[in-house]
Amino acid sequence: MVTSTGPSRRIVLAGLGGAALAAPALTPASAQPVVLRWWSPQTAPAQREAYNFQIRTFQEANPGVTVNFEATSDEGYPAQMAAAFASGQVPNVVTHLPSFAVSQYWANNLLEPFNSVIDAIGPANFFEGANRIYEVAPGQFAGTGIGGSAANMMWLRQDLMREAGVTEVPRTWDQLRDACRRMQRGPVFGAPLPYARNSMTSLIFICFVHGAGGSIFTPDLQVNVENDAFRNALEFYKSMREFCPPGATNYSWGDSLTAFVSGATATGIYTGRVLANVATQNPRIASSVTCHMYPTISAATPHWTFNDFPSVMIPKGASNIEMTRRFAAHLFRADGYIRQLHAAPGHVLPVLRPIYESAEYQANPLIQANRPAVQLMSQAASAGHNLGWETTRHRPNVRAGQIVASHVFAEAVQRFVSNNEPIATVVSDVARRLEQLMRA
Amino acid sequence: MATNPLDRRYALLGAVLIAPTILIFSAVIIYPLVSAIYLSLFTIFTPTLRGQWVGLGNYAELMASNEFWRSLANTFIWTVFTLTLQIVLGIAVALMLHQNMVFRSLARSLILFPYFVSTVVAVLVWRWLFNDLYGILNYLALISGLLQRPLDWLGSMPNAMISIVLVGAWKYFPFVVIAVLARLQSIPDQLYEAAKMDGAGPIARFFDVTLPQLKEVLVVVILLRAIWDFKEFDLIYLLTGGGPVISTQTLPLMVYKEAFGLNDMGRASAIAVSMMLVMLVFMVLYLRSAGRSEREGAR
Numbered sequence: 041m042v043t044s045t046g047p048s049r050r051i052v053l054a055g056l057g058g059a060a061l062a063a064p065a066l067t068p069a070s071a072q073p074v075v076l077r078w079w080s081p082q083t084a085p086a087q088r089e090a091y092n093f094q095i096r097t098f099q100e101a102n103p104g105v106t107v108n109f110e111a112t113s114d115e116g117y118p119a120q121m122a123a124a125f126a127s128g129q130v131p132n133v134v135t136h137l138p139s140f141a142v143s144q145y146w147a148n149n150l151l152e153p154f155n156s157v158i159d160a161i162g163p164a165n166f167f168e169g170a171n172r173i174y175e176v177a178p179g180q181f182a183g184t185g186i187g188g189s190a191a192n193m194m195w196l197r198q199d200l201m202r203e204a205g206v207t208e209v210p211r212t213w214d215q216l217r218d219a220c221r222r223m224q225r226g227p228v229f230g231a232p233l234p235y236a237r238n239s240m241t242s243l244i245f246i247c248f249v250h251g252a253g254g255s256i257f258t259p260d261l262q263v264n265v266e267n268d269a270f271r272n273a274l275e276f277y278k279s280m281r282e283f284c285p286p287g288a289t290n291y292s293w294g295d296s297l298t299a300f301v302s303g304a305t306a307t308g309i310y311t312g313r314v315l316a317n318v319a320t321q322n323p324r325i326a327s328s329v330t331c332h333m334y335p336t337i338s339a340a341t342p343h344w345t346f347n348d349f350p351s352v353m354i355p356k357g358a359s360n361i362e363m364t365r366r367f368a369a370h371l372f373r374a375d376g377y378i379r380q381l382h383a384a385p386g387h388v389l390p391v392l393r394p395i396y397e398s399a400e401y402q403a404n405p406l407i408q409a410n411r412p413a414v415q416l417m418s419q420a421a422s423a424g425h426n427l428g429w430e431t432t433r434h435r436p437n438v439r440a441g442q443i444v445a446s447h448v449f450a451e452a453v454q455r456f457v458s459n460n461e462p463i464a465t466v467v468s469d470v471a472r473r474l475e476q477l478m479r480a
Numbered sequence: 481m482a483t484n485p486l487d488r489r490y491a492l493l494g495a496v497l498i499a500p501t502i503l504i505f506s507a508v509i510i511y512p513l514v515s516a517i518y519l520s521l522f523t524i525f526t527p528t529l530r531g532q533w534v535g536l537g538n539y540a541e542l543m544a545s546n547e548f549w550r551s552l553a554n555t556f557i558w559t560v561f562t563l564t565l566q567i568v569l570g571i572a573v574a575l576m577l578h579q580n581m582v583f584r585s586l587a588r589s590l591i592l593f594p595y596f597v598s599t600v601v602a603v604l605v606w607r608w609l610f611n612d613l614y615g616i617l618n619y620l621a622l623i624s625g626l627l628q629r630p631l632d633w634l635g636s637m638p639n640a641m642i643s644i645v646l647v648g649a650w651k652y653f654p655f656v657v658i659a660v661l662a663r664l665q666s667i668p669d670q671l672y673e674a675a676k677m678d679g680a681g682p683i684a685r686f687f688d689v690t691l692p693q694l695k696e697v698l699v700v701v702i703l704l705r706a707i708w709d710f711k712e713f714d715l716i717y718l719l720t721g722g723g724p725v726i727s728t729q730t731l732p733l734m735v736y737k738e739a740f741g742l743n744d745m746g747r748a749s750a751i752a753v754s755m756m757l758v759m760l761v762f763m764v765l766y767l768r769s770a771g772r773s774e775r776e777g778a779r
Binding site for chain 1: 525526527528529610611612613614629630631632633634635636720721722723724725726736737739740741742743744745
């Protein structure tokens with residue numbers, strides 16, 4: 041367990057080496073004007089401000105270098121990256137894409153090795169095991185994490201629980217359904233689960249499969265969906281439909297978040313971004329909001345956290361490669377990195393222990409006011425997995441990105457929940473399509 | 481063959497003068513067309529553009545794919561219904577704007593607004609209008625007692641298809657208005673006066689005078705809009721993403737999914753080539769119509 045006390049800012053800066061100090065060891069700066077392109081799907085205004093600060097400090101430390109930030113999106117990045125690779129017009133640094141994107145691109149020889157950047161940041165500064173998911177061969181790293189996330193935390197409105205006579209935080213699916221049933225009244229719905237044809241529905245459903253004690257693939261990546269766990273996850277998803285707003289059939293991350301933050305639902309399912317959004321958009325409910333692990337099918341079934349392991353990678357063919365590596369390392373310099381993390385406290389969690397333990401990081405008012413929630417999310421994220429690495433026993437799945445983009449899970453949810461198709465047909469179709477995608 | 485040196489020089493000059501056109505035509509039409517057909521004969525991993533020859537394998541898979549046929553059917557449903565609405569709305573509004581009315585110029589300008597506004601902006605606005613919790617459409621329906629609970633406009637069928645058809649009609653009917661209004665202004669008044677003298681009422685004048693006069697322009701407008709609607713992507717993708725399941729997935733959305741979601745550029749190209757063949761029918765109709773109009777005009 042991590043603690044909130046730690047070294048001073050000076051020690052943190054010294055410990056990390058500050059990329060601007062450490063990175064010049066890579067190579068001297070070029071005298072020619074250099075333009076670097078930085079892509080990220082995390083583009084909330086506060087995050088953009090933090091990025092601008094990081095860009096400014098890097099440009100000041102490296103005269104003649106210009107860094108341009110370009111936004112991508114969670115749904116749109118596969119197309120943009122594919123087009124960039126195909127055209128040879130790749131960005132220099134890409135951040136915040138899920139770890140399975142890194143695996144996929146590395147498997148197709150589309151990324152630069154990342155070891156030198158990790159060396160510049162300082163391998164010892166990372167939380168233990170933080171880079172394991174990026175270690176594509178012993179000692180060989182394809183990228184690194186810029187943060188952690190706990191995407192399927194359950195957010196609860198304590199005031200609504202009290203009004204409805206719900207005394208305990210739901211631990212199982214039955215208890216969650218009961219709580220939602222009792223809290224759903226008037227304009228307030230029970231939950232904002234997505235039932236759309238998008239990546240959020242797919243990722244939440246994967247969480248439910250694990251919450252039912254199953255997995256999508258076996259550890260050696262054989263399709264593993266024709267079983268009770270998968271069927272129970274579908275049944276649970278369907279049983280929650282009556283507690284979700286009618287428009288949940290078109291919900292993505294933003295809609296689901298807004299539904300909870302605005303007070304339209306009694307529970308939420310999201311990362312720590314809830315904290316910042318409640319504080320700024322609906323402070324009236326801030327004191328009533330608590331964070332918990334999402335329930336599972338039974339108390340005996342362990343929680344499973346979806347951590348997409350927001351990454352940093354350098355596409356192969358990126359121009360000015362040494363300056364690019366220096367910039368990638370610069371993103372972890374304490375002053376800028378903490379600003380970036382504070383832009384959405386609890387949403388992107390630090391991967392560097394000195395940063396997490398620093399007084400500066402912990403000094404953020406939202407983190408201070410929600411210390412138990414942030415600690416819980418940090419613990420959950422550090423034990424988290426995703427479709428690219430379902431459990432510690434699983435081999436990395438380089439097809440995970442394509443599987444999510446195929447909407448095979450989201451369509452299964454829609455067919456079973458909205459179209460009332462027989463579960464056996466839906467499950468066997470999922471199995472067949474997964475087999476095809478894994479063979480492709 | 482020209483034997484006279486002067487003729488040869490003229491022939492050479494002709495070739496030189498037409499060369500830029502041929503080069504541009506080759507670069508923007510022939511090359512992409514041949515590339516698409518060529519790519520469709522391979523399985524190609526999009527990011528690397530490397531792949532293997534499969535011949536007509538992609539086409540055979542498509543013919544056996546329910547998703548392809550369902551997407552093709554969706555494309556036709558979307559095209560036919562949104563186009564019909566565009567034409568009906570476009571003619572109605574054009575007739576209205578052709579009347580003497582207060583602020584006619586302002587109205588003519590404002591009516592073009594949907595056509596000129598960015599699709600992304602338009603879709604964002606419509607998504608808010610359709611929103612189940614905060615949308616004005618559900619709000620009005622609820623307070624007026626039309627609905628007991630919010631309607632799911634974009635996430636269930638047939639609502640999703642109806643919604644995209646309505647938004648598509650709203651977005652593109654101004655094009656019909658522009659074309660029809662221009663033609664209306666050139667219909668001779670004598671035709672209406674003669675019809676009136678023959679005892680024709682407003683409805684009869686519309687069907688016996690206005691509509692026949694609009695026929696030529698409508699043929700062109702319908703064919704152009706049919707081609708454009710057939711390959712519509714952004715509006716549908718942003719509104720429903722093709723869902724629920726694949727109920728509003730049209731062929732362009734399927735091309736996008738195959739090319740960039742599943743990284744199979746070969747299969748995506750095969751779908752695109754199939755789309756092109758269907759659109760070829762529209763083009764042939766268009767060219768025949770244009771040719772007939774020219775011949776009639778020449779007489």
